[in-house]
Structures are given as structure tokens and as C-alpha cells.
Amino acid sequence: MTAKKEINPFMKQVLELGPPIAFFFIYLRLRDDSFLIGGTEYSGFIVATLLFVPLMLAAMGVLWYLTGKLSRIQVFTAIMVIFFGGLTAWFNDxxxxxxxxxxxxxxxxxxxxxxxxxxxxxxxxxxxxxxxxxxxxxxxxxxxxxxxxxxxxxxxxxxxxxxxxxxxxxxxxxxxxxxxxxxxxxxxxxxxxxxxxxxxx
Known part of the structure; x- marks a missing residue:
């Protein structure tokens, strides 16, 4: 079993709050744009969503590496983000x-x-x-x-x-x-x- 390790509280906040805030600013940058990917046109919101998913997973990976654990709530939220982010891209909705x-x-x-x-x-x-x-x-x-x-x-x-x-x-x-x-x-x-x-x- 992986031992729990201490982490700087500021770093923990950055890793937990960074991805949603990054999504916010990415959306502001892309909201008026559209993107043609694989022959399908996607709005800036959907592209921002697709960028948010790997950002969140990367932050969680770093958090797990630094602390040795992830809470059940964090894991559940990640699964929901991946699932619904995938549906958003798949149905372009x-x-x-x-x-x-x-x-x-x-x-x-x-x-x-x-x-x-x-x-x-x-x-x-x-x-x-x-x-x-x-x-x-x-x-x-x-x-x-x-x-x-x-x-x-x-x-x-x-x-x-x-x-x-x-x-x-x-x-x-x-x-x-x-x-x-x-x-x-x-x-x-x-x-x-x-x-x-x-x-x-």
C-alpha cells in the first residue's frame, strides 16, 4: 500500500483548482472560434472541454505522485469528467x-x-x-x-x-x-x- 506523503498546501491548491481555472481561461480564448477536426466542426467550448480533460488528469497524476493517494471523491469526479467529456466530443453537444x-x-x-x-x-x-x-x-x-x-x-x-x-x-x-x-x-x-x-x- 502506498504511504501517504505530505505536500505543500499551496501546491495542493494549485493542482486541485488549476485545471478548472485553466478551463475558464481557455474557454474565454476559444469561445468565439470554431475548429474543423476530422471533418467535423467543433465549437470553442467543446475544444476547451477536450483540453480540460487531460489537464485535469495530469494534475491528478502529479497530486497522486506527490501525496501517494487520491480521495474517492477525486477519482469519482475524474471518471465523470472523462465520461461526459467523451460524450460531449462524440455527439458534438x-x-x-x-x-x-x-x-x-x-x-x-x-x-x-x-x-x-x-x-x-x-x-x-x-x-x-x-x-x-x-x-x-x-x-x-x-x-x-x-x-x-x-x-x-x-x-x-x-x-x-x-x-x-x-x-x-x-x-x-x-x-x-x-x-x-x-x-x-x-x-x-x-x-x-x-x-x-x-x-x-
Whole structure:
């Protein structure tokens, strides 16, 4: 089994956030262009999507090399990006890549919901070592995060179906991640009373 290795936090952020930000700037550069590839004309959005996939895989490869591991969430997200990026190129239809975000958030909401029905917190299985918290706190956080993911899935459907591609790319790259980050920071602040105190074990 590969040992987990430490990595500079800044480098970790670059590897995780770099590919989506790169996609954003590549899209801005190519959005008004079209490309003839193999006799088929592709929009700038689709070409940006095809460039994003290897960028993301390269970043994940470097992250795995430096840390010795990848989270299940990272692996699942990579599979979804590859699958829907492939569908986008194969059918020459940008809607597949836009739907990917809905399905990723929806999958997370469903998995957390299944755990709640079993009176379990799957979040605790993943994050308990990093964030010691009593069972009650994990259940509260799981319920709230399940609702958050469900909301983001519905929001993505609304955005890509009713708004321009330009606006969707901006919200996908910055809006949804920032909203999720703020939500999590707020929850951890509100759930301080459920945190385990290592000095009182």
C-alpha cells in the first residue's frame, strides 16, 4: 500500500483548482472560434472541454505522485469528467458536459441521503480522522450538506438550461465552488460545540 506523503498546501491548491481555472481561461480564448477536426466542426467550448480533460488528469497524476493517494471523491469526479467529456466530443453537444455538474452534485446528495436513511454519516467515514466530531454533529452536517448538494444540482440545471454558456462557465468555475466553500465554513463554525476535545478524552 502506498504511504501517504505530505505536500505543500499551496501546491495542493494549485493542482486541485488549476485545471478548472485553466478551463475558464481557455474557454474565454476559444469561445468565439470554431475548429474543423476530422471533418467535423467543433465549437470553442467543446475544444476547451477536450483540453480540460487531460489537464485535469495530469494534475491528478502529479497530486497522486506527490501525496501517494487520491480521495474517492477525486477519482469519482475524474471518471465523470472523462465520461461526459467523451460524450460531449462524440455527439458534438456541449449539453453533456454541462449536465455532468448536475449528476456529480446529485450523486453526492443521493449517497449522503442513503446514509441518513441508515442513520449513518458517510462523511464521518471520510473525514473523521481529519475532523473529530461527535456522532450528533456528523448527522447534522450530513443532513445540511445533503440539502446543499441537492440545491446545487437543481441550480446547475436551472443555470445551464436558462442562461448563456458564458454565464454557466463563470458560475461553474467560481460560483458553485465558492458557495460550497462558504457553506462548509459556516457549518463548521456553527458545529463547534459538537467537536471532540482531544484534551478531554
Amino acid at each position: 456541449e449539453r453533456f458536459f454541462k449536465m455532468k455538474t448536475t449528476l456529480v452534485y446529485g450523486f453526492f446528495a443521493i449517497m449522503l441521503g442513503i446514509g441518513l436513511l441508515q442513520r449513518k454519516s458517510y462523511l464521518a467515514y471520510i473525514l473523521d480522522e481529519m475532523l473529530p466530531m461527535r456522532h450528533e454533529g456528523w448527522m447534522i452536517l450530513t443532513r445540511r450538506l445533503c440539502g446543499c448538494f441537492a440545491f446545487l444540482a437543481v441550480a446547475n440545471e436551472f443555470v445551464w438550461r436558462t442562461m448563456s454558456t458564458d454565464l454557466w462557465v463563470k458560475i461553474e468555475t467560481f460560483g458553485f465552488p465558492i458557495a460550497l466553500m462558504v457553506f462548509l465554513m459556516l457549518q463548521f463554525s456553527l458545529l463547534q460545540s459538537y467537536m471532540d476535545d482531544p484534551d478531554h478524552q
